[in-house]
Every structure is written in C-alpha cells, then in structure tokens.
Amino acid sequence: MVKLLKPLLAAALLCGGMMLSSCSSGPSEEELSKLAELKKQADQLQSEVENKKADIGALTKQIAERNSKLQQCQSDQEAVKKALGGK
Amino acid sequence: MKTTAMILILTAFALLVGAASSIAQEKMGRDEWQSEMRNASNRITSLHKEGRDLDSQKIVLQSQLTKLDADVKTCEDALYAMLGVTRADVQAFDKDLNDMEKRVGELQRMTDAELVGYKDEINRMNERLKEMAASKIALIPRYGDRVHSLQDKVAALMKSLSKEKTYTVGTWSRDRDCLWNIARKKDIYDNAWMWPKIWQGNRDLIKDPDIIKPHWVLKIPEGKELSRDEKSAANRYYRKKATGPASQ
Numbered sequence: 001m002v003k004l005l006k007p008l009l010a011a012a013l014l015c016g017g018m019m020l021s022s023c024s025s026g027p028s029e030e031e032l033s034k035l036a037e038l039k040k041q042a043d044q045l046q047s048e049v050e051n052k053k054a055d056i057g058a059l060t061k062q063i064a065e066r067n068s069k070l071q072q073c074q075s076d077q078e079a080v081k082k083a084l085g086g087k
Numbered sequence: 088m089k090t091t092a093m094i095l096i097l098t099a100f101a102l103l104v105g106a107a108s109s110i111a112q113e114k115m116g117r118d119e120w121q122s123e124m125r126n127a128s129n130r131i132t133s134l135h136k137e138g139r140d141l142d143s144q145k146i147v148l149q150s151q152l153t154k155l156d157a158d159v160k161t162c163e164d165a166l167y168a169m170l171g172v173t174r175a176d177v178q179a180f181d182k183d184l185n186d187m188e189k190r191v192g193e194l195q196r197m198t199d200a201e202l203v204g205y206k207d208e209i210n211r212m213n214e215r216l217k218e219m220a221a222s223k224i225a226l227i228p229r230y231g232d233r234v235h236s237l238q239d240k241v242a243a244l245m246k247s248l249s250k251e252k253t254y255t256v257g258t259w260s261r262d263r264d265c266l267w268n269i270a271r272k273k274d275i276y277d278n279a280w281m282w283p284k285i286w287q288g289n290r291d292l293i294k295d296p297d298i299i300k301p302h303w304v305l306k307i308p309e310g311k312e313l314s315r316d317e318k319s320a321a322n323r324y325y326r327k328k329a330t331g332p333a334s335q
Contacts, residue, residue, distance in 0.1 A: 027120035035120060038127035045134035052141035059148040066155035073162040076227050080169050083226045 170223040180224045200309040252307040283321035
C-alpha cells in the first residue's frame, strides 16, 4: 500500500501543477482591455460604415430624382418646340 | 495511520485542483484571447477597406449628382429661353397655380349656397386662368395640364353658381312682398320662418330686413334649414324689435 502511495502522490502533484499552470496562462488585465478597445474600435467603424451606406442611398435617390427631372425637361423641350413650330 | 493521512491529503489536493480548474474554465484562455484579438483586428481591417470603398463610391455619386444638376439647369435655361421667359417668371407661375389649386380645393368642398358668397372670387379666378392658359409658360405640358385641369374645376364651380335661384321683388300694393311673404311662397321655401336666409344671402342689398325695394333681384340661397349665423341674425333682429323703436 505504501509502495503505491508514492507514485500516486507524484501523479497527483504533476496533475495539480499542470492545472495550476494552465490557470495562470490566461490573458492579463492589460491584454483584456486591449481586446475590449479593439472591439470598441470595430463597432465605431461599423457605425461609420452604416452611415456611409445611408449617405450613398440618399445620393442614389437624388440622382434618380435628377434623372427623372432631366428627362421631364427634355420631353418639355420637345413639346414646346413642337408647339412653337406649329404656330 | 500514515496511510490514512496520506489519502486525506491526496483527496484534499484533488479537490483543490478540481476547484482551481473550474475557476480557470470561467476565465478566458490565452488561445481564446488570441483568437478574439485576431478576429477583431481582421474586422477592423475589413471595415477600413469597406469604408474606403464607400468613400470612393460617394465621391463618384456626388460628382454624378453635380453633373446632373448642371444638366437640368442647362436644359431648363434652354427651355425658358425658347419661351422667352425667366426662371423667376416660371416660379411665380408655379406659385400662382399652387395657390389656386389649394383655393379651388376649398371651394369644391363648399355647398352651392355657400359658394354664392364667393362668386366674385370664382369669376376672378376664371379670368386669371384664361390669362395663364394664354401664357407661353402654359406651353410647357406639366404647367399647361395643370391650368386646363383647374379651368375644368372652376367651370364646374361656375356651373354650380349659375344654378342659383333668384327672386325679383314686386310692389307691396300688388304683390305684398316682404321677406316673410317671399320665404313662404311655394316655389321659394314654402316656409315663412326661412326669411333670415334670404336676408343673410343678400346682405349687400338688404341693410334692414323690414325694407326691401321693388325690382331688387334677391338671391335665394339653397337649403331647408337656417344656418347658425342665420339663426343668430334672426335672434338679433327679434331682440331689437322687442326692445322697441326707442332703443333703435
């Protein structure tokens, strides 16, 4: 029985040591705050990207509106030419 | 004894290790931290790139819009030059049309009897629309169409006005005409109590409801009941009568 105890004790110490060493290998507070900072920066960038997409949507809408206005004006020009020419 | 103590120490140690490992599982591991750092950095890089692409797109779209604005202005200037009018003329024409469209909408919601009071305004509108239809700006289809549509609406209003009934006052000796007697006539209201409606519908002529003169052409407003204003006018008249001539 005593003979068995020594290897058992050694194994238990080894396992415990390994567990403790893995526990102490987590990121430090400084590293965790660096990660939080990066995530915050990414969120800010995401919000900026969304704003830019909205601006592009508004610009696209304005362009469509101007195109329709231009077409309308060109068609008005044709009609006026016809009306003036007919007089 | 020694063996038992050793077993107890080992058990305690195993428990301690178990507890420590469960705490470690709750915290972030280094690998996980590294993976999250990589993900966040990649996301930032990709967002920077997307942002730059969007900026480029914005620049292109803005320049397209500026060019289109200039094209529209050039086209409109050419159009107005063909007609010999200025942008300000067209803007004033557009404003006139907007105002008239709004006013005609209001008039269309009135009853024929209410319209009678706006006869002059409707006639003025009709004249103004004739001028507008003759204007060169009306050659632009979008304005011409609006003018013609308004002309149709004003014509309908005038038609409603032309349906207005009138009565020419006769003499007292022959016809016994007073507002009371006119209102009770079968072809007028068939109800003497409606006399205030004739009074209020002809306030330009009738200053005192007791005095109407032969040959006056009285408008007979439509309606089967007195309006609130007509009732108030009648009440004021009756009160004045009740207080007697001394107070007049």
